[in-house]
Amino acid sequence: MLLEKKLIENLLDAGLSRGADFAEVFVESKNSSALQSLSGRLEKVNSNKSFGVGIRLAKKFQVVYGYTNNNNPEDLLKLADDLSKSFNDEVLTKRTPLMELEVGDLHKVEIKPTDVTLEEKVALIKKAYKATDEYDEAISQVMIHLLDSSQDVLIANSEGRFVTENRTRVRIYINAVAMNKEGIMQTGGNGPGSGKGYEYFFNDIDVAEQGREAARIAVTMLNAEECPSGVMPVVIHNAFGGVIFHEACGHPLEATAVAKDSSVFCGKMGKKVASDVVTAIDDGTIENAWGSANYDDEGYPQQRRVLIKDGILKSYMIDKINGRRMKSEPTGSSRRESYKYAPTSRMSNTYIDNGKSKFEEIIAATKYGLFARKLGGGSVNPGNGDFNFAVMEGYMIRDGKIAEPVRGASIVGNGGNILNKIDMVADNLDCGRGMCGSVSGSIPADVGQPTLRVIDVTVGGKRGA
Amino acid sequence: MIDTKKLFAVAKAKGIQDIQVYFSNTTNLSVQIFEGDVDKYEIADSSSLTVKGIFNGKMGVYRTEVLEDSLIDEIVDTIISSAKVIDSLEDGIIYEGDKEYKELDDIYNEELTNLDVAKKIETLKELDTKFHAFDEKVKNVETSYTETTNSVLLENSKGLKLFNKANASYIVAEVIVNDGEDQRVGFDVQITNDFKDYKIDEMVQEIATDALNSLGAKPVDSGNYEIVFTGLALATLFSAFQGLFSGRSVQKGISLLKGKLGTAVGSSLINVVDDPFMKKSASSRSFDDEGVATKFKYLIEKGVLKTYLHNLVSAKVDGIESTGNGFGGGISSVNMKIESGVTPKEEMIQSCKKGLLITNVQGAHAGANPVSGDFSLQAAGYQINDGKIGAPVALITVAGNFIQMLKDVVLVGSESKMTYYGITAPYIKVKSMPVSGN
Numbered sequence: 001m002l003l004e005k006k007l008i009e010n011l012l013d014a015g016l017s018r019g020a021d022f023a024e025v026f027v028e029s030k031n032s033s034a035l036q037s038l039s040g041r042l043e044k045v046n047s048n049k050s051f052g053v054g055i056r057l058a059k060k061f062q063v064v065y066g067y068t069n070n071n072n073p074e075d076l077l078k079l080a081d082d083l084s085k086s087f088n089d090e091v092l093t094k095r096t097p098l099m100e101l102e103v104g105d106l107h108k109v110e111i112k113p114t115d116v117t118l119e120e121k122v123a124l125i126k127k128a129y130k131a132t133d134e135y136d137e138a139i140s141q142v143m144i145h146l147l148d149s150s151q152d153v154l155i156a157n158s159e160g161r162f163v164t165e166n167r168t169r170v171r172i173y174i175n176a177v178a179m180n181k182e183g184i185m186q187t188g189g190n191g192p193g194s195g196k197g198y199e200y201f202f203n204d205i206d207v208a209e210q211g212r213e214a215a216r217i218a219v220t221m222l223n224a225e226e227c228p229s230g231v232m233p234v235v236i237h238n239a240f241g242g243v244i245f246h247e248a249c250g251h252p253l254e255a256t257a258v259a260k261d262s263s264v265f266c267g268k269m270g271k272k273v274a275s276d277v278v279t280a281i282d283d284g285t286i287e288n289a290w291g292s293a294n295y296d297d298e299g300y301p302q303q304r305r306v307l308i309k310d311g312i313l314k315s316y317m318i319d320k321i322n323g324r325r326m327k328s329e330p331t332g333s334s335r336r337e338s339y340k341y342a343p344t345s346r347m348s349n350t351y352i353d354n355g356k357s358k359f360e361e362i363i364a365a366t367k368y369g370l371f372a373r374k375l376g377g378g379s380v381n382p383g384n385g386d387f388n389f390a391v392m393e394g395y396m397i398r399d400g401k402i403a404e405p406v407r408g409a410s411i412v413g414n415g416g417n418i419l420n421k422i423d424m425v426a427d428n429l430d431c432g433r434g435m436c437g438s439v440s441g442s443i444p445a446d447v448g449q450p451t452l453r454v455i456d457v458t459v460g461g462k463r464g465a
Numbered sequence: 466m467i468d469t470k471k472l473f474a475v476a477k478a479k480g481i482q483d484i485q486v487y488f489s490n491t492t493n494l495s496v497q498i499f500e501g502d503v504d505k506y507e508i509a510d511s512s513s514l515t516v517k518g519i520f521n522g523k524m525g526v527y528r529t530e531v532l533e534d535s536l537i538d539e540i541v542d543t544i545i546s547s548a549k550v551i552d553s554l555e556d557g558i559i560y561e562g563d564k565e566y567k568e569l570d571d572i573y574n575e576e577l578t579n580l581d582v583a584k585k586i587e588t589l590k591e592l593d594t595k596f597h598a599f600d601e602k603v604k605n606v607e608t609s610y611t612e613t614t615n616s617v618l619l620e621n622s623k624g625l626k627l628f629n630k631a632n633a634s635y636i637v638a639e640v641i642v643n644d645g646e647d648q649r650v651g652f653d654v655q656i657t658n659d660f661k662d663y664k665i666d667e668m669v670q671e672i673a674t675d676a677l678n679s680l681g682a683k684p685v686d687s688g689n690y691e692i693v694f695t696g697l698a699l700a701t702l703f704s705a706f707q708g709l710f711s712g713r714s715v716q717k718g719i720s721l722l723k724g725k726l727g728t729a730v731g732s733s734l735i736n737v738v739d740d741p742f743m744k745k746s747a748s749s750r751s752f753d754d755e756g757v758a759t760k761f762k763y764l765i766e767k768g769v770l771k772t773y774l775h776n777l778v779s780a781k782v783d784g785i786e787s788t789g790n791g792f793g794g795g796i797s798s799v800n801m802k803i804e805s806g807v808t809p810k811e812e813m814i815q816s817c818k819k820g821l822l823i824t825n826v827q828g829a830h831a832g833a834n835p836v837s838g839d840f841s842l843q844a845a846g847y848q849i850n851d852g853k854i855g856a857p858v859a860l861i862t863v864a865g866n867f868i869q870m871l872k873d874v875v876l877v878g879s880e881s882k883m884t885y886y887g888i889t890a891p892y893i894k895v896k897s898m899p900v901s902g903n
Contacts (some may be wrong), residue, residue, distance in 0.1 A: 038717060041554065044794070045547035049529040049536075052511065064506040069513075069530040079508075086506055118550045141718050177719055177836060185719070185836050227841075229687050229864070229901030260499065262605055262641055264648075340511065379827050379843075384648050386860055388827055388843030408834075410841040410862050412901075458684060460841040460862025460901035 002027040002154045002164070003053065005098065007073050011055060012095050012158045014080035019089025020057040020064075022320075023080075024157040026297065027053050028339040032149035033113065035121055039142055040129040042122055052339035057083050063321055065342040096160030103301045107288045109168045109197040113148035116198045121146055124172070124207055132176050132211030136219045140179040142211070147171045148198070155299035163299040168197050169290070169444060171433065174211045178218035186224075186407065188217025189392070193433045193444070195288040217374060217393045220405050227394060227409035227461030233369035234411060234457045235362055235397060240375055240432030242351050242447035245280060247380040248387040248415030253307055253315075255322030255333070255345035256439060264385040264416035265313060273313045274419030277355050277452075280308040282317055284332065284348030290433045291350075291445040297343040298334040305331055307350075308419075319345040337441025344440045351448030355425025359451045362424045364400040370409060370459050371395040371402050377434070385415035388460075410460040418454060426451040467514055467532050473622055476541050481518040483559035484544075485621035487754060488514050494582070497609040498589040505609075516540050517559065520548035524557025526794065558777040560787075562625035563758035566751040571744055572631040574658040578614060585610050585660075589636070592665050596640050599673045602680070604648075605641035610634065613747065625756050633658045633747030635885065638668055642676040651676025653697075654885045658745050675824060678847070682859035684902030685848060691820035692863065692898045693813050693849065696882035696890040698823045699803065704886040705833035705840065706867045710764055711796040712773035716782055721838045721868055722770060730770045731871030734806055737765040739774065741789065741799035748799055748887050755791035759799055762788060768871075774798060798887075805891035806877025813876050813894045820849035821858060821900065838867040841901075861902040870895055 008025050015023030029051045036044040052069040053076060064086045066079045125144050132142045148170045156162045171193030179185045190213045194200040201207060236244055249265075257263035265273060274280075284302030286292050293302050298320050305315050318326060319334035322345055335346035363371065371394065378389025391409035395402045431448030469486050476484045490512040497505035515528045518541070525547030527540045548557075589608045596606045612634040619627045635656040642649050651672040655663055694702070714720040722730065741759035743749050750759055755777050763771045775783070776791030790796050814822060823846040833840035841864040848855035878892030 038553070042551050043553040044526070045551060046526045046528065046794070047543050047547065048527075049531055050513075051531045061504055062502065062506075063504060066508045068510045070510065082508065083506075086503075118546055122550050143717075143719075179718070185721075187834065187836050229862070229899065231903060260605065260607070340509065342505070342507070381650055381827070384650060386827075386843065386845075388862070390841070408839045408841055408864065410843070410864075412843045412860050412862050414860065458860060458862070458901060458903075460843075460864055462839070462841070462864045462899055 002029055002152060003071070007076065008156045009098065011076055011080045012156065014077055015055060015057045015084055016091055016093055016095060016158055018084040019087035019092050020059050020084060021093045022058040022158055024056040024155070024298070025053065026339055027154040028151060030149060030151040032147070035125060035146040037125045037129060037144045040126060040133065042125065045118065050338065054339040054342065055080050055083055056342050058321055059087050061321065061325055063342060067339050093158065095158045098156055098162040099160045100162045103294055106285060106294055107195050107292055111198040111202065112168060113150055113170065113197065124201055128172060128174055128207040128211040131208030132174055132215045135212050135215035136178065138178040138180060138219050138222055139176055139215050141177040143175040145173040155295065155297065157299065161299040163295045165294045167195070167293055169193065169195055170198060170200055172201065172207055172210065174214040176214040176218040178222040180222055184222065186218050186221035188214045188221065190214040191433055193290050195290055195292050220393060221407045224405035224407040226463040227370070227406035227459065228463040229459055229461040231456050231458050233366050233453060233455055234459065235366055235369060235371045235451060235453045236375070237371070237373045238426070238428050238449055238451045239430040240447060241372065242431065242449035243375050243378055243389060243434060245352050245449060246347060246350050246434065246436070246445070246447040247378045247389060248385065248413065248418055249280065250282070250347045250350045251380050252385055252415055253317055254347070255316055255318040255326060258316050259322035259325040268313045271313055272311050274308050274311040275422050276311045277425045278308055278311050278419055278422055279353040280351070281306050281353055282347050282350045286349050289349045289446055291348040296332045296334045297336045298330065300330055300332040300334070302348065303332040317345045317347060319343060335440060335443050337443055341440040346438060346440060346443060347436060347445050349431060349446035349448070351429060351431055352425065352450065352452065354427045354429045354450050355452070357424045357426045359426045359428055362426055362451055362453050363397060363402060365424065366397045366453065367399060369397045371397050372411065380415060387415055388412045406461065408462050412458045412460055418457070421455045422452050423455050424453040467537065468534055469620055471534060472516070472537050472540065475537050476518055479541050479545060481520050481541065481544065483622050484516065484518040485559050485619065486514055486516050488512065488618040490616045492614045493611065495609060495611040496586055496589060497607065498593050499607050501590065501593050503586060516544065518544040518548070519557045519559060520545045522556040523548040523551040555778045555782060558781065559621050559623055560625060560756045560777060561623040562756055566627065566758050567742060569742060569749055569751050572658070572747065572749045574632060577612065577632055577634060577658050577660055580660055588663065588665065592638060592669065595665065595669045596673060599669055600677055602642045602644050602677060603640055603673060604643045608636065608638045610636050619752070619756050621756065627752050627756055629750060629752070631747050631749065634660070636663060638672055640672055640676055642680060644680050647680045649676050649679045649682065656883060656885060658747060679845065679857040679859065682845060682857035684860045685821070685858050685900065686903050687901045689897045690900050691817040692895045693817065693820060693822045694893050694895070695824050696892060697884055698826050699893055700884040700886045700888040700890040701826045702840070703801065703803065703888050703890060706835055706838065707798060707801065708835045710774045710798065712775040712779035712783060713796050715773050716779060719836050722773065725770045728770060729768045730868055731765055731768040732874040733768040734874055734877045735765055735768050735871055736763065736804040738763050738802050738804060739790070739798040739800065740802050743800040743802070746800050746883070750799055753789045753791045754793060755787070757787045757789040757791060759789035800887060800889065802889040803891060805879055805881040807879055808876045810878050810880065810892045813878060813892055814849055814854060815852040816876065816894065817849040818851060822847045822849055822854060823863060826863065840865060840867065861900050864899050864901065870898065873897065
């Protein structure tokens, strides 16, 4: 047990002592390790042990939060008491006795990070390095990070909720640099990861193949021309291409934006917000997926949320406190990076669902445009929905065929209208790993989609229109 | 707290040659006001201990937030097993210390910590009221105050013992304006460790005016434009390319600045310094995380690249002394500052025939390639037509190469802004850059 049950009850009581109507204790213990290599040589091995307690109190919409990594009972009680002083009343809400909730572990881990020796981890890195380096003689540098973490959480609140779970995650990030004779450098990255243990690396994927993929992108981009700029059709490939939906539409569908009336999707429930071919889902229950968990960080079971069905807005992603402003029930969407953050509504594994077109059909139907095979990160302004993201691997489409590779492209648009501009969706849904940053910190989140076409978007590049 | 004497003794007994502990304690206060009421209030106190140990020449690192003596064996054993698998060409270094460390007397301001929270909340409420009073199109206001105090204690087996305490605060204001047809966001941050410095009226004026003026912003036609960047926009761009100055990146062959020492990497108007002693910056430090005394230095002087930034290991590889930039296990600047020039911003704008004033660039973490120096970033601002500010602009991208852009700088502004990127930057004018819009 991360903290004695009796102490947790006392903390909740102290929290409610001056009129708060809700109290919550979040306890976290996390072990993580990060190995870093450069050109096949292991440069750094960092081990990290974190522990902390976050106490959250609320009265209607007002939230107070405190955290510490001191586990001394008197200090924790003092923190709860200090926080309760934000409310100057007597006890108004009675605590419900804690009842442990058990949904069963949907995300089983076979090989825990602690079951793997450092030597085995190093062997994975060396294998990935060798394949990346040998892919092409233009590869001048290879950086590899191997990361694993095991987070134990305990979440208890004044409404009687009490859950515990372990969340294990592993990831390898391979970054290849290719350089030509003129000294021009281009990079290619690939970062597969999972909500599994090391069985992911030993059984599910081949790190050598993953390395070759990073190298392939770097070499392709080295031989690419600058991307032309202008407004054109863009075919966005599957998997990490879903970052467009994540940034442009997922964030504005979070209660963080909706509750304060600052989202382009406010007041649109049940209305058409996308073209008919678009169905979008946020699903935190996918077995062992990167953004999955048994519970959200308020202790509610994770759910599968259909956000948009055939173009109609069906659901927002809602946490408890924003749910109060919106007069809606939470959707199991509350997440946080660590005890250092109060939780709020966030995405988990978010994707556009399969459509009926074929990949080849979409390319063939496009006379001129950009094929964004791999996207980088991006950002969105939740106030007006403007977004941008980088194209890590792009090609021109000419006369219905994929033509020359182009580099330096970025895509700029608006989340409020891009969904209406999607006219073809393929049937090849896949997901990619991301780290999503927002008010409650940086959290693992999957993005995904099948290949789809946006009829016109602004493409930024260095070559003129 | 872990008994460091005991830790050092166990480490020595198990064969660790040198060991260093870095203890950090941070306390936080944060208040957020939404529509006139406190809607978030946060207090925090957290500590961590980072232990670095050298075994067979290689360095293992263990960071813990559990500060109990029972962990000593695990720390030492993990450091040893980590060091055993490291096969980097360079050995780890624990530093014996410098003769002198500069006294920094203005980075901790006790008055700030002691000032009543009620006063801080009152200031935010005043800000909120003034925003709403400014214009009826101001629809939604969120303001917050954050205050951080950080104490650091560094101690190693070579006898070095250093202490630092700093505090800082910042106010963030975000407003949404809506005229029934378009909705825009205004946002800014003021940073200081002296509460008296906050300029509430100025903040309201600048944020609200910019947000209101940007209503109805549209893309411009694609093409080449003369570009004026505000200090904030320039700092955002610089933040994406800070890594280029790392001596380690140069050695790895992943910095554009490799082989460029002593050569021109920018227009002669460009001066970039790293000033670890900057007043009222919470980042200011007299020593880095490796215990090396920090130094004021020019990175770029009159356009010429003067030095890279180094930590102990990268400096040793180059056969020079560390520049005191070993932070967080890597290399970074303390307070990067692009020095201001002589041209008032009005004059810069007047000098443009067909230009754009870029007030905001976004997506610097994604649309900028720190290895190649290429960038293509979403930008917003205003048109400049024949020397006059024109219609608001949004949803465009400005593309270029970082070094080429520095070379194409034709004017440097006389005012500069300390930004939340830890970078201080003036307005600059770039001769011409490709813009993608309609």
